Amino acid sequence: LLSNLPLLSLSVRCLNRRGVGRISIIPQSDTKQVMVNSEKDRASLLCMKALANRGRLDSVSQQMASHPQYLESFLRTQHYILYMDGPLPLHYRHYIAIMAAARHHCRYLVSLHSAQFLRVGGDPLWLQGLEAAPSRLRHLDHINKVLAHQPWLTARSHIQALLKTGEQCWSLAELVQAVVLLAHCHSLCSFVFGSGSDSDTTSTPRVHHGTPPGYCLCDAANGNTAGPTEKAPRRREDEAMFSADPSRFVTDPEFGYQEFARREEDHFQVFRVQDYSWEDHGFSLVNRLYSDIGHLLDERFRTVASLPFPHSPDLKRAIWNYIHCIYGIRYDDYDYGEVNRLLERGLKLYIKAVACYPDSSKTPLCPLSWASVKASEKVHVNLLVMEARLQAELLYALRAITQYMIA
Known part of the structure; x- marks a missing residue:
């Protein structure tokens, strides 16, 4: 993620759940390549990068570090969405992330992106609430609400309303990036609550030596020393970390997840993957409209x-397909009797709570039968929930965009 930055040689002390460890940052000028010889070394390196990028090692990175190959992919994607080339300005991206996290009352992510919003030059007045934001951002509220709680309601008309002509309309490229960001943050809320990371907001946002939460260690390496000496921006970020109230950015708070309507009871039809899949349809569309x-x-x-799973591979597929099923997505070639055979009731309740209403579940307890399961395996389940939910939201949104484009 930060491999091209000319980082200075320095050491930082990194707090994690196992104690205090030392991580060395190797100078870029060193001709020797850093060899990662074990998963532990790889995890340490990734944690170092996360710390250098954020100025603090958050609990989400700590949790994901038990699966370093996944953490690397996650950090790369998140960095690209939030900071790399794209049609949306940086402060818009963080504000959209705030809107998405607020739908699940995730104070952790709302606080994090509020601080980053200010760091990239966002107007502090916008943080007073959604009504203080520009109308273009407020127009995203409906699709944000639908994708977060009942994504099967996403329709071509929602896309058309956002893309209609006028000064406050969105371009197709902007909307695709916004939709990807919304889905990313919604699903990340599931991981935050499922892993208990939301409690991270109660800890101090600073790392050692008074580095502010939004200050990047690589800034100092690049000679940008103004950051630590500018008292006002630091105070604004600190205030954002502690005072951000998710309810300020939520309209229609009663709107939430409801059981997907049965085909014989309502007009909602099951989403058949054979008709619109990520591999055959979603991937090519999103990659064409939002490069890479x-x-x-x-x-x-x-x-x-x-990721290696100590339990049956069939259990892993059952978890994925069960999450898609509760979002109305079905696979014609899958025997759904497998779900009931492989997932005991307590595990199904846990998965559904984390996927569909993570904020009401807070830190849901794993089933008793999973009490002896390793922490990394519980993280693995939460990663499956997050990624299956992410793909489900993207499928509904991208199908609606496809319908708009061919209409």
Whole structure:
């Protein structure tokens, strides 16, 4: 993620759940390549990069570090969405992330992106609430609400309303990036609550030596020393970390997840993957409209699918297909009797809570039968929930965009 930055040689002390460890940052000028000889070394290196990028090692990175091959893919995708080339300005991206996280009352992500919003030059007045934001951003509120809670309601008319002519309309490229960002943050909320990372907001946002939460260690390496001496921006970021109230950015708070309507009871039809799939349709569309993001997202899906799972591979597929099923997505070639045979009731309740209403579940307890399961395996389940939910939201949004384009 930060491999091309001319980082200075320095050491930082990194707090994690296992204690205090020392991570060395190797100078870029050193001709020797850093060899990562074990998963532990790889995890340490990734944690160092996350710390250098954010100025703090957050609990989400700590949790994901038990699967370093996934963490690497996740950090690469998130950095691309938030900071690399794209049609949306940086402060818009962080504000959209705030809107997405607020739908699940995720104070952790709202605080994090509020601080980053200010760091990239966002107007502090916008943080007073959604009504203080420009109308273009407010227009995203409906699709944000639908994707977060009932993505099967996403329709061509929503896309058409956002792309209609006028000063406040969105371009197709802007909308695709916004949709990817919304889905990314919605699904990340599931991981945050499922892993108990939301409690991270109660800890101090600073790292050692008074580095502010939004200050990047690489700034100092590049000679940008103004950051630590500018008291006002630091105070604004600190205030954002502690005072950001998710409810300020939420309209229609009663709107939430509801059981997907049965085909025989309502007009909602099951989403058949054979008709519109990520591999055959979604990947190519999103990659064409938002350059390279399709490859990065596909890498995430493939990485989580390839992570070693000590239990039956069939259990892993059952978890993925069960999450898609509760979002109305079905696979014609899958026997759904497998879900009931492989997932005991407590695990199904846990998965559904984390996927569909993570904020009401807070830190849901894993089933008793999973009490002896390793922490890395519980993280693995939460990663499956996050990625399956992410793909489900993207499928509904991209199908609606496709319908708009061919209409």
